[in-house]
Amino acid sequence: xxxxxxxxxxxxxxxxxxxxxxxxxxxxxxxxxxxxxxxxxxxxxxxxxxxxxxxxxxxxxxxxxxxxxxxxxxxxxxxxxxxxxxxxxxxxxxxxxxxxxxxxxxxxxxxxxxxxxxxxxxxxxxxxxxxxxxxxxxxxxxxxxxxxxxxxxxxxxxxxxxxxxxxxxxxxxxxxxxxxxxxxxxxxxxxxxxxxxxxxxxxxxxxxxxxxxxxxxxxxxxxxxxxxxxxxxxxxxxxxxxxxxxxxxxxxxxxxxxxxxxxxxxxxxxxxxxxxxxxxxxxxxxxxxxxxxxxxxxxxxxxxxxxxxxxxxxxxxxxxxxxxxxxxxxxxxxxxxxxxxxxxxxxxxxxxxxxxxxxxxxxxxxxxxxxxxxxxxxxxxxxxxxxxxxxxxxxxxxxxxxxxxxxxxxxxxxxxxxxxxxxxxxxxxxxxxxxxxxxxxxxxxxxxxxxxxxxxxxxxxxxxxxxxxxxxxxxxxxxxxxxxxxxxxxxxxxxxxxxxxxx
Ligand SMILES: NC(=O)c1ccc[n+]([C@@H]2O[C@H](COP(=O)([O-])OP(=O)(O)OC[C@H]3O[C@@H](n4cnc5c(N)ncnc54)[C@H](O)[C@@H]3O)[C@@H](O)[C@H]2O)c1
Ligand SMILES: O=S(=O)(O)c1ccc(CO)cc1
Numbered sequence: 001x002x003x004x005x006x007x008x009x010x011x012x013x014x015x016x017x018x019x020x021x022x023x024x025x026x027x028x029x030x031x032x033x034x035x036x037x038x039x040x041x042x043x044x045x046x047x048x049x050x051x052x053x054x055x056x057x058x059x060x061x062x063x064x065x066x067x068x069x070x071x072x073x074x075x076x077x078x079x080x081x082x083x084x085x086x087x088x089x090x091x092x093x094x095x096x097x098x099x100x101x102x103x104x105x106x107x108x109x110x111x112x113x114x115x116x117x118x119x120x121x122x123x124x125x126x127x128x129x130x131x132x133x134x135x136x137x138x139x140x141x142x143x144x145x146x147x148x149x150x151x152x153x154x155x156x157x158x159x160x161x162x163x164x165x166x167x168x169x170x171x172x173x174x175x176x177x178x179x180x181x182x183x184x185x186x187x188x189x190x191x192x193x194x195x196x197x198x199x200x201x202x203x204x205x206x207x208x209x210x211x212x213x214x215x216x217x218x219x220x221x222x223x224x225x226x227x228x229x230x231x232x233x234x235x236x237x238x239x240x241x242x243x244x245x246x247x248x249x250x251x252x253x254x255x256x257x258x259x260x261x262x263x264x265x266x267x268x269x270x271x272x273x274x275x276x277x278x279x280x281x282x283x284x285x286x287x288x289x290x291x292x293x294x295x296x297x298x299x300x301x302x303x304x305x306x307x308x309x310x311x312x313x314x315x316x317x318x319x320x321x322x323x324x325x326x327x328x329x330x331x332x333x334x335x336x337x338x339x340x341x342x343x344x345x346x347x348x349x350x351x352x353x354x355x356x357x358x359x360x361x362x363x364x365x366x367x368x369x370x371x372x373x374x375x376x377x378x379x380x381x382x383x384x385x386x387x388x389x390x391x392x393x394x395x396x397x398x399x400x401x402x403x404x405x406x407x408x409x410x411x412x413x414x415x416x417x418x419x420x421x422x423x424x425x426x427x428x429x430x431x432x433x434x435x436x437x438x439x440x441x442x443x444x445x446x447x448x449x450x451x452x453x454x455x456x457x458x459x460x461x462x463x464x465x466x467x468x469x470x471x472x473x474x475x476x477x478x479x480x481x482x483x484x485x486x487x488x489x490x491x492x493x494x495x496x497x498x499x500x501x502x503x
Contacts, residue, residue, distance in 0.1 A: 007043065007102055015046045015192075018199040019053065020060035021209020027052045030423040032218075034193050037105040037109075037335040037342075037375040038325055046104075046192045049215035050225050054184075056228040057213040061155040061182040064210030070182065079126040084177060084205040086122030089115075092201065094193060096166060098327070101192040105326045105335035105375065110289060114167045121457040125174035128478050132179060134485075140433075143492025153256055154232030154322055157225040159246065159301070160301035161238045162190035162337050163292045163397075166198060168260070170395050171457070171472040172235040173212075179481040182211045182235075182428055183366070186225055188238075188340050189218040210230040223249065231255060233481070240395075240421075240466050247469070258470035258480055260294065261425030261463060262395040265444065266416040267297035267452060268406070272308045275430035277450065279313045282401070285426060285452040287321060287379045291399040292341070292466075295424040297452055299385075299392055301412050304405045311383055311403055315361045318379045323366055325374075335375040336398055345398030349380060352391035357382040357402070387415045409434065413441045422464030426452045444470070 012033070016023040025031075028049035033042035047053070065072045089096070097115045101108050134148035158172040173423055176183055180242060187195035195214055202212045215221055219242065226234050226249035233256035236246045240261040250257040267285050269278045285297025302310045326334030331457055336342050349363050362380030365371075377399055385392050385402040390400050406412040425444040429435055439447045445463045455461055455473070462471040470480050497503045 007098055008039065010041065012042050013044050015044060015196045017047050017049060017057075017059045017196070018202070018212070018214045020063075020213065021203070024053070026050055027056075032189065034103055034191070035338065037337055038327075040373055040374075040375065044193045046196065046216045049217040049221045053215055054221060054224040054228060057184045057215050058157075058228050060210035060213055060223070060232050061184050065152070065154055065182040066207060068210065069208045070180075073180075075129045075132070075180075076222045077171060078178060078180060079129040081205055081207055082122045082126035082129065082174065084397075085201055085207075086119035086126070088201045088204055089119045089122065091189045096197060099194045099197055100165055100191065101326050103165065103193055103338040105325050106164070106289065106292075106337075107331060107334045109331070111164075114164060117457070118170050121170045124457050125178040125239045125478065128175070128475075129178035130178075133477060138418045139484075143490060145489040145491055147487050149485050149487065150179070150237045150479070151485055153180060153481060153483055155230055156181045156183045156481065157228070157231045157234045158183055158185045159222045159225060159234065159236045159238065160185070160187050160195070162188035163289065165191040165194045165296070168237050169195060169198075171237075171260075171461070171477065174457075175472075175477040176235070176481045177207075177211070179478055181481055184213045184225060184231070185215065186214060186215055188220050189216070192216040209270050218467070222246070226250060227252075229253060233257065236260070243468070257373060258472070259468040260461075260472060261262070261423075261466060262397070262421060263294050263296065263463065263467050264299060264393065264395055264419050264421045265295055265297050265424040265426070266299045266301050266419075266442075267426035268301040268412050268416060268428065268438070269303060269306070269310060270429040270431070270434065271303045272430050274430065274433075274450070275306070275310065275313070278428040279310070279317060281426060281428060281450075281452045282314060283317055283321075286401045287318070287399050288453065290333055290336055290377075291345075292337060292397055293453070294376075295446070295453060295455075296397070297402055297424075297426050298396065298400065299387070299402050301406050301415055302403050303412075304407055307403065307405050311360060311381070314401075314403075315381055318361050318381060321379050322378055323371060323378070325369075333379060333399065336377055339375065341398065342377065345377050345396055346445075348391060348394070349377075349394045350396070350402060351494065352382050352385070352389070352400070352402075355389045355391060356384070357389060357391055358384040362399070379411075379485065387418055393419065409437065417441075419441045423467035424448070
């Protein structure tokens with residue numbers, strides 16, 4: 001296995017897709033490159049799946065679902081395979097970590113922790129495979145047994161983004177496989193390699209061919225999957241714009257769909273809060289992943305009485321953030337993921353200036369000569385932001401924080417909820433009553449009090465409004481990968497009157 005630095009040799013490594021248990025190039029031979037945003041050099045080449053490849057992957061997943069060893073496997077056998085996958089992951093954390101850093105510039109100190117957590121997700125959902133059960137329904141009908149069973153949906157297409165390629169995939173993969181589904185995975189075109197490296201472990205763990213397939217490509221490949229009649233559910237994570245397109249495709253044939261989409265989450269600071277803790281929480285909420293997280297606390301709503309002091313403390317700490325090589329464990333903020341994202345973030349900074357927001361720090365590519373080649377954007381804070389500005393309403397997905405003043409609780413709730421998104425929110429207060437009032441009134445799928453960006457595989461996660469549909473993680477997640485079937489059994493005399501079966 002190559003070490004970290006072996007991966008940065010300048011050599012471009014070739015990868016293939018996994019379809020029906022075979023490692024394949026694209027049927028028409030097309031490929032594309034993965035670019036390291038720190039060196040800005042290509043380091044890997046992967047197949048660009050054709051429509052025929054997508055079709056082959058869906059057909060393989062369908063066959064594996066309907067016949068073959070997977071279809072007749074007992075829950076305990078599926079659980080064993082998931083546990084084996086977890087064990088293999090524990091032995092492969094280094095490579096899976098480094099590949100993700102190279103693909104998207106994500107900090108090694110963050111992605112390392114994420115990869116270490118993947119095995120726990122496998123073990124948690126392995127347990128669920130064995131404990132997923134229906135109910136006996138106490139129907140008030142004589143001589144009748146009525147119960148429900150939870151059955152797998154069928155072929156799941158998992159379409160994932162680039163910001164946390166494996167974490168976000170595992171939120172889908174573990175519950176889907178635990179419930180007995182088969183899968184076709186389409187990773188982001190920015191980060192295809194980590195999923196292909198991971199795919200080697202499915203074979204090693206003993207998953208039958210066709211249970212998990214991986215096709216690589218861009219939005220066209222994702223759209224081909226979303227529109228494929230053989231796909232029973234599309235589990236999508238990505239932008240709200242693409243999510244709407246996936247939902248439209250799914251609606252044509254009433255395929256199941258789950259959507260984990262964008263956000264513009266408020267982080268609300270009351271004057272009674274532990275201010276030093278709140279400063280750290282706001283910084284962690286926006287800059288820890290270079291702002292490239294769906295749940296970024298990109299709007300800091302700060303009470304007017306503390307705005308000046310709070311802004312000064314934020315700016316002072318932000319100026320000391322260590323920007324650098326994402327593979328260096330000392331680095332606190334890395335690059336943005338790709339050229340398109342870099343241009344988009346800088347454009348939003350110009351938009352904010354033109355709207356009249358005050359640039360308090362950052363706002364450009366760093367001047368440090370050591371940082372010239374990488375796709376870096378300085379951590380940026382804008383003051384004097386009004387909530388109706390584009391910079392406060394649109395998702396930047398980069399290291400850009402808006403400071404918005406509020407006067408009281410009602411004002412904070414009004415501003416926080418005045419958004420088309422509803423993914424997450426933070427509240428900083430030492431008043432327990434206020435904390436409860438606020439968590440009730442905020443329209444967001446997750447609300448943190450005196451903390452930010454905590455998630456766990458056992459805790460449901462998802463968005464309200466245009467931030468998504470459905471929940472991932474926890475018990476809710478596995479239910480979302482099943483259909484409920486009701487079964488009625490007559491234990492009595494049967495139907496006596498065909499025109500009144502209830503008689
Ligand atoms: N809510 C969450 O849990 C969550 C988590 C992480 C990221 N996100 C969101 O993801 C976005 C960033 O990721 P991105 O830039 O990769 O998003 P994106 O929407 O551009 O792409 C996501 C995936 O969808 C594919 N795709 C794009 N258009 C498609 C279409 N029309 N049909 C089918 N597939 C399509 C892409 O190839 C990629 O694999 C942000 O908006 C972020 O908020 C949400
Ligand atoms: O991709 S992110 O949006 O940063 C994200 C959020 C939560 C988790 C928890 O595993 C992982 C990635």
